[in-house]
Amino acid sequence: MTDTVGVIGAGRMGAAMTARLRSAGVEVVLWNRTAARAAAVAAATGARVAATARGAAAAGPVVLVSLADDAACRAAYDGPDGIVAGAGPGTVVADTSTVAPGTSIELAALVAAGGGAMLDTPVSGSVPVVERGELTVMAGGRVAVLDRARPVLDLLARQIFHVGEHGAGATMKLAVNALVHALNQAVSEALVLAERSGVARRAAYEVFANSVAGGPFVQYKRAAFERPGQTPVAFSLDLVGKDLDLILDLAARSGASMPQAAANRRAVADAVAAGLGDEDMSVLARYLRGLA
Ligand SMILES: NC(=O)c1ccc[n+]([C@@H]2O[C@H](COP(=O)([O-])OP(=O)(O)OC[C@H]3O[C@@H](n4cnc5c(N)ncnc54)[C@H](OP(=O)(O)O)[C@@H]3O)[C@@H](O)[C@H]2O)c1
Structure with missing residues (x-):
């Protein structure tokens, strides 16, 4: 798979996901609120840095999000430079952050209103598990949308469980x-x-x-x-x-x-x-x- 993947968040998990995707030969466009953290991960992995979350979300058909909490996600999705603005028709946003089910449902509606599609795809397994590509993914959202994200999620995960509609993964x-x-x-x-x-x-x-x-x-x-x-x-x-x-x-x-x-x-x-x-x-x- 040669598509470019957008990654939102260069924390411990976002950095490990970026490294794993890069080692599989995937181009990554990375955004992080604190730019220096994204720059350090880019220097270590060969990812490119986007100036805005919108830029990373527009980089490819699949966008991975890994942010701390509900407030971090709301901040990154919203606004003219946010994920929703970059995720147009044809884009799947796979959000791996651990957040409240209600937040996943709310964000999925926002992304859909902007023309894109979203899945809650939180993960079980920590940094070393990401490095081995052995995460467990719990997906909520439409099966057809999950199928579009699978080529990217398969690089990170040993198993992907579709557990129901939006919020069920969360x-x-x-x-x-x-x-x-x-x-x-x-x-x-x-x-x-x-x-x-x-x-x-x-x-x-x-x-x-x-x-x-x-x-x-x-x-x-x-x-x-x-x-x-x-x-x-x-x-x-x-x-x-x-x-x-x-x-x-x-x-x-x-x-x-x-x-x-x-x-x-x-x-x-x-x-x-x-x-x-x-x-x-x-x-x-x-x-x-x-x-x-
Ligand atoms: N670590 C694990 O083992 C693990 C395993 C499974 C799931 N998770 C989940 O995965 C997510 C990421 O975990 P992590 O360990 O990578 O966390 P982390 O290292 O603390 O990184 C947190 C990320 O969230 C960003 N962030 C925080 N507040 C923000 C805000 N208001 N606006 C925009 N960005 C904000 C941080 O950006 P800055 O650099 O600018 O602060 C950073 O990119 C969490 O939801 C966690 O529960 C973690």
Whole structure:
């Protein structure tokens, strides 16, 4: 596939997606709110930088978006220099950001009014998973539109699930992350329990990894939990807090009872209040170690 792909967002995930697309020989036109960040990713990958989100959205038939949260997406889609202005007929905007289902529905309507088409395509898997092209995509929107985005998404993902109409992908992503953030909390607590009770950290993690609980999350966060401070941040604790707010909001709207997610939200809020928001999600273990 030789088409040019527009990428909106040069954060951790946007940068990794750009690198992955470039290594597959795809031209990338990249936009980021902070231009210096886009320039650094472009220098490292050979992507081109667009001056506006509109420019990146107009660069090719498929545009990937990876932005922090709902407010970031609204800001980037809106206005004369926004994504909607650049995404005309023939363009598919595949938004991989984790946002509220209602926001995905709203943005899809805006893009449609501008002549383009949009999908919510949030992803499961962090930076190393992007680098291997092994993300899991949860797609909401029309199947025919998803088929047009598949050649690009296939370069990033091992599996693509079409889960329903606009907003269904976003809903599914929040359900998956309720599980991920519960695992993160549980691994952090269990590790500190073993350590405080006299088992060395690496020995404890070796057993976790080989136990019935040693699933993919436990495997791929191993370096981060074993060697905190020496492993790059993959997913910030601030974004964990954002996800848990979205999850609890969806729970309130849908009537789902989520006592564990509520407890996890309080634990994450305490760690963020202690100044750990920019650190990797695995910093929860360090925070609990400090409390013990
Ligand atoms: N990291 C992961 O492991 C992971 C995995 C799955 C899904 N996700 C989701 O993917 C998305 C990106 O995550 P990330 O880890 O790449 O985040 P990140 O490294 O913090 O990057 C955030 C991006 O959002 C942009 N942004 C923030 N506020 C903005 C605003 N008001 N207007 C325009 N742009 C704004 C930032 O631009 P600036 O550079 O200008 O600040 C940056 O490009 C999030 O929704 C996250 O929940 C992340």
